[in-house]
Amino acid sequence: MTDPQPIDARLERLRAQLPGLRLTTDPADAEHYGRDWTRRWTPAPLAVALPASVDEVATIVRWAVDEGVAIVPSGGRTGLSGGAVAANGELVLSLERMNRVLDFDAVDRALTVQAGIALEAVHNAAREHGLVYPVDFAARGSCSIGGNIATNAGGIRVIRYGNTREWIAGLKVVTGAGEVLELNRALIKNSSGYDLRQLMIGSEGTLGIVVEATLRLADPPPPTNVMLLALPSFETLMQVFAAFRERLTLEAFEFFTDRALHHVLAHGAQKPFDEVHPFYVVTEFAVGDEAKEAAAMAAFEFCLENGLVNDGVISQSDAQAAQLWRLREGITEALAKYKPYKNDVSVRISAMPAFLAETQALLAREYPQFDVVWFGHIGDGNLHINVLKPDDADYAVFVDQCEHVTQLLSDALARHGGSISAEHGIGLVKKPYLLGTRSAAEIELMRGIKRVLDPKGLLNPGKVFDA
């Protein structure tokens, strides 16, 4: 982390202002902190700053305003949309060292944390107090709460607990002018003008840098069971969803295709059924008393009797529940070696069957050679599409083709009233397609709002939209 080389005069002036600031121009650090989980841009930051306090963050931003240096706020860099990429001489402002729990209040059921804390560390802190922070997804060990807030992260429990937005009681942010704002004071009811907290959530670091957050916590979930279902079609899947939602309190309702299962099994998971089926569901629901267990069996039997499911298993232990979940949660890891082209889109739940059918047909027609893996969150209208690179395809050609796929998806989403980004954000990856989801008038208003909060346009410039 030390940097023996002479550095640029702007950085000298930053060092003079903040002698204790951890600041590095080491090429390995630049490489490490200049990218996220996308691999399409070459990191080229001016430097990487790792402040340890809100004051340091605010001073850095004011320095950036004086010097005209752009800032890329940086959390766990697990993003899939290039939102944390620094490829144009920006200063990466990593919140990594600001990773502490600051406060817990049992009456308010509120946990105040610094933005750089990992989601999993938040889970652990909540559990120590007998409560839970219910937003959860596979990157929990690496992603930061600040990044979760910047993208309004969703995940696998949204059907029951909503997105990150629902759990943010208060935020401390540093604006593009270097002002420190305390937003909403962690109040439950506060009708005192515009809710700038809500504006910050999902703004991908383009309006302010989240430095602290007060999170609401929830009661631990009830005992649950996990069921794996095999289904003949997406239409029956929607009927199964209706039947289960009507009878049970669903904690999760996830689907994946036979191609997804194929790859997870090839990656070492245990085969759940002898036969191959077009679609699978992993669902988790509250049990804990006889009435609820009977309701779960009734839902399953209704589906079986009506030909909505082909087969199913229910977890008899926590270990079995984990094994069933692995079939769903292991998909991303199982696909990694194929360098998949990922899209994360949403439509209204009711629009899913038509959107999926249209898009599957379109991909089969345009790119019959592609192995396309679908999975997603039925209760949220959220579909994850992974296109795998054929072994013999040139990577650059493949990426071009996938950009064309995204354009087709974007057009289909515009027709079906959907979003090009359900939970990954727009960043750089989806910026060319934003007009399929948001109107030109909305984008122009976003530009105007950015000018209010970031007058010099220095916070994560070029992400989400061009100024």
Place this chain on the structure above:
Amino acid sequence: MTDPQPIDARLERLRAQLPGLRLTTDPADAEHYGRDWTRRWTPAPLAVALPASVDEVATIVRWAVDEGVAIVPSGGRTGLSGGAVAANGELVLSLERMNRVLDFDAVDRALTVQAGIALEAVHNAAREHGLVYPVDFAARGSCSIGGNIATNAGGIRVIRYGNTREWIAGLKVVTGAGEVLELNRALIKNSSGYDLRQLMIGSEGTLGIVVEATLRLADPPPPTNVMLLALPSFETLMQVFAAFRERLTLEAFEFFTDRALHHVLAHGAQKPFDEVHPFYVVTEFAVGDEAKEAAAMAAFEFCLENGLVNDGVISQSDAQAAQLWRLREGITEALAKYKPYKNDVSVRISAMPAFLAETQALLAREYPQFDVVWFGHIGDGNLHINVLKPDDADYAVFVDQCEHVTQLLSDALARHGGSISAEHGIGLVKKPYLLGTRSAAEIELMRGIKRVLDPKGLLNPGKVFDA
């Protein structure tokens, strides 16, 4: 509604553009539509327009931009902060005629309505489909959903279901430039740039006119019981809250003081206990199976054994539940004849005891002659303060004294990290006190955001803050 008199040239031009528009300058209409439930301003609108379509609303706004006429968006006008007052030659744009249900989708559990529909009509429409719209409060018969959205209305079920914000899947709004925006497409997950829907919610008609909303609906609540508790102090009340919240799923947890009960009984309600107690709680919680009923009794017995409650009754029927609720919901009506000065403030739940103690002491010292009635929502940190005009006091003097009370409250809220408006909005009434809740930097950002969405400053000018 017809207007035989010659009207102003600007209105002539509006009539020429929209020959079918219902437009009135009748003094009775001006009086009726120019005010809300506050009675401190004299209505003096230019005219009242009652459009019947989104197109008419957009045309009116574009006309207003051309003519430089200010617009006051108007719903049920049940507001208590003067947010819908038109006292300066504005055009009142009433959404009253746009009061229809437009769509229901069972898969999405979503109801799309025009903004002028009454909250109670929304409740009824949801119920027809076997679902509920769970935001509820006493003005349900008169208030409109558009007004609810404009103030992020809360009410008596927030502890269980959150504020209005949580139930707004999508919005159609007309900006100050006359542009029609469709915000969020009723999606559950949509991380595609700034969530302008959230910015509109709670903006009190100063950023855009809500013309349509898509509301999420919920499962009907489980069977519930209602308990009335008598308590020796506010400190024990907080302990009772903790004991109940730990053991039960609370649908409501409301408190009021002996002064509140006094007035409700004087207004005809039935006396629940022989003795007088300092504080009372009405709580409603899920029952429906033996375990839950046992938990309710356990919570009560724990409180009784530990001296946290003095007495209590539990509803044995729906009629009794309604009777217990009347003691809480009847307060506002029972106080109406005293022309009470109302404040609606919030702090974090954990800050309530200290804030209440300090404020009660302060009022007793400064205004020992005032009858001060407190009630509120413990689970939301929301306190309603009603100061009753003494019979012999001059109304103008009383109002001046109450403004001083509000200043004292505002100062106490600043110290305790609270909000001068929990759920009523800022409007005109609380504008002088906004700085106790929001920083100067935040207010300046709000001004900037308003300029982006309402460049000419014509939407509800002077409400929330001065431009």
